[in-house]
Amino acid sequence: MSNDLFERLGGEAAVNAAVDVFYRRVLSDDRISDFFDDVDMERQAAKQKAFLTMAFGGPVHYSGADMRKGHAHLVARGLNDSHFDAVVENLVASLQELNVPAELIAEVGAVCETTRNDVLGK
Amino acid sequence: MTQLYLNDVTYQCEAGETVLDALTRQGVAVPFSCRSGVCQSCMMQSADANVPSAAQHGLKSTLQALNYFLACSCQPEQDMTITLADSSERMLPATVTAIRQLNDEILCVGLDCPSLKDYRAGQFINLYRDETFSRSYSLASVPADSYLRLHVRRLPDGRMSNWIHDELKLGDSLHISPPLGSCFYLPGDPEQPLLLIGTGSGLAPLMGILRDALSQQHGGAIHLYHGSRDVAGLYLVDELRELASQHPNFHYAPCISSGETVPGYHAGRAVDVALEAHPDLTGWRVYLCGNPNMVKAARKKTYMAKAKINDIYADAFVASSQ
Ligand SMILES: Cc1cc2nc3c(=O)[nH]c(=O)nc-3n(C[C@H](O)[C@H](O)[C@H](O)COP(=O)(O)OP(=O)(O)OC[C@H]3O[C@@H](n4cnc5c(N)ncnc54)[C@H](O)[C@@H]3O)c2cc1C
Numbered sequence: 001m002s003n004d005l006f007e008r009l010g011g012e013a014a015v016n017a018a019v020d021v022f023y024r025r026v027l028s029d030d031r032i033s034d035f036f037d038d039v040d041m042e043r044q045a046a047k048q049k050a051f052l053t054m055a056f057g058g059p060v061h062y063s064g065a066d067m068r069k070g071h072a073h074l075v076a077r078g079l080n081d082s083h084f085d086a087v088v089e090n091l092v093a094s095l096q097e098l099n100v101p102a103e104l105i106a107e108v109g110a111v112c113e114t115t116r117n118d119v120l121g122k
Numbered sequence: 123m124t125q126l127y128l129n130d131v132t133y134q135c136e137a138g139e140t141v142l143d144a145l146t147r148q149g150v151a152v153p154f155s156c157r158s159g160v161c162q163s164c165m166m167q168s169a170d171a172n173v174p175s176a177a178q179h180g181l182k183s184t185l186q187a188l189n190y191f192l193a194c195s196c197q198p199e200q201d202m203t204i205t206l207a208d209s210s211e212r213m214l215p216a217t218v219t220a221i222r223q224l225n226d227e228i229l230c231v232g233l234d235c236p237s238l239k240d241y242r243a244g245q246f247i248n249l250y251r252d253e254t255f256s257r258s259y260s261l262a263s264v265p266a267d268s269y270l271r272l273h274v275r276r277l278p279d280g281r282m283s284n285w286i287h288d289e290l291k292l293g294d295s296l297h298i299s300p301p302l303g304s305c306f307y308l309p310g311d312p313e314q315p316l317l318l319i320g321t322g323s324g325l326a327p328l329m330g331i332l333r334d335a336l337s338q339q340h341g342g343a344i345h346l347y348h349g350s351r352d353v354a355g356l357y358l359v360d361e362l363r364e365l366a367s368q369h370p371n372f373h374y375a376p377c378i379s380s381g382e383t384v385p386g387y388h389a390g391r392a393v394d395v396a397l398e399a400h401p402d403l404t405g406w407r408v409y410l411c412g413n414p415n416m417v418k419a420a421r422k423k424t425y426m427a428k429a430k431i432n433d434i435y436a437d438a439f440v441a442s443s444q
Pocket residue numbers: 156160161246257258259260261272273274275276277278279280281282283284303323324326327437438439440441442443444
């Protein structure tokens with residue numbers, strides 16, 4: 001969970017490649033697409049890019065409080081562990097599609113896991 | 123609540139209120155049109171660097187650095203000292219040099235604007251009826267043309283569009299803004315296939331983009347889908363068929379969505395007809411112009427068909443709501 005992971009994944013170029021694949025998967029996944037579909041698509045894509053940069057251990061820093069505030073409206077709409085798992089699943093599948101080595105995918109998954117409680121407001 | 127200081131007067135801005143709403147509520151005449159951060163006619167400047175970033179979305183970086191912002195997209199986080207952007211830079215004099223009816227509801231207006239030579243086909247300008255009343259129109263011309271061309275669609279009760287249709291005459295003087303927007307052709311990848319989808323007067327920027335691409339020797343396929351409810355809503359059909367016969371890489375598909383089948387026209391919405399013919403848009407560049415709901419739906423559909431987000435360019439013709 002250091003900048004090192006970000007470098008090993010390929011930095012910003014890797015984020016740019018992954019965001020298109022990831023966001024398309026999320027929008028096609030009926031379990032979670034509703035949470036991502038209601039606003040301006042470009043803005044939503046920019047948010048996914050920030051999320052991936054964070055998950056890749058890159059230079060964006062959210063405090064736990066930011067995470068809680070940013071997702072509170074989704075939690076109010078019913079966002080729960082199963083949705084969180086589905087997002088991570090889509091992220092893993094996207095990285096597999098992009099041929100990212102399994103060890104690195106596991107590290108990305110671990111970074112995501114650290115945000116679970118804040119995202120879900122627990 | 124925050125305070126706005128403008129020309130030595132203090133105005134109140136309620137929580138959740140934009141600078142534009144606060145000022146107009148308190149009787150200040152601020153120019154505006156789209157109210158959604160697109161047309162830039164409500165541009166103001168802050169004396170300090172305390173502008174929320176959402177209020178600078180789409181502004182050139184030089185303007186951002188000078189603390190310019192869009193009043194309609196600015197919910198102040200702190201008190202702000204502000205001024206209106208200088209009208210001499212915002213408003214360029216122009217003369218009406220051509221008027222031609224394109225179909226029952228769309229008029230082509232030609233403008234000569236000596237101070238505006240440097241633009242990209244497909245960008246838009248704001249046309250001013252007076253200092254504070256403007257609307258955005260896309261440029262259907264290319265810089266090599268002798269004058270600027272707009273395609274203006276008459277909307278029922280539309281204040282600007284009816285004025286343009288009914289009152290504007292050859293030789294009239296008016297003002298327009300410098301060119302805005304980033305929905306235009308970029309050379310650099312001459313083999314990339316291009317998909318152009320527009321409804322109604324959304325053909326205007328696509329016409330500019332198409333002619334620009336052809337004149338820059340774009341070699342990849344260019345597919346234009348122009349949609350309307352019925353045949354009468356389409357226009358420049360013969361010109362586009364002619365262009366298609368001259369350029370083997372250019373394909374033109376006029377589409378009508380009313381359900382009728384008419385020989386020579388595709389039945390269905392332009393975006394659906396396009397995606398049926400091209401279900402996989404991997405590697406394509408996409409341009410979407412016209413009706414905001416069409417643009418929104420088509421952005422998602424073309425993205426799901428594997429166009430990259432950064433390869434989708436769009437101009438939604440949002441109307442001013444008030
Ligand atoms: C970037 C951009 C580019 C644009 N380019 C063009 C262009 O090239 N050509 C062009 O014709 N327009 C274009 N527009 C739209 C244009 O700026 C005006 O919004 C439009 O001409 C209406 O202005 P108006 O003053 O006549 O109508 P207004 O007096 O502002 O009234 C508009 C009213 O009509 C309603 N309305 C909106 N759409 C419809 C509809 N389809 N049918 C019935 N009612 C409707 C709205 O709810 C609103 O109440 C563009 C807009 C943007 C933001």
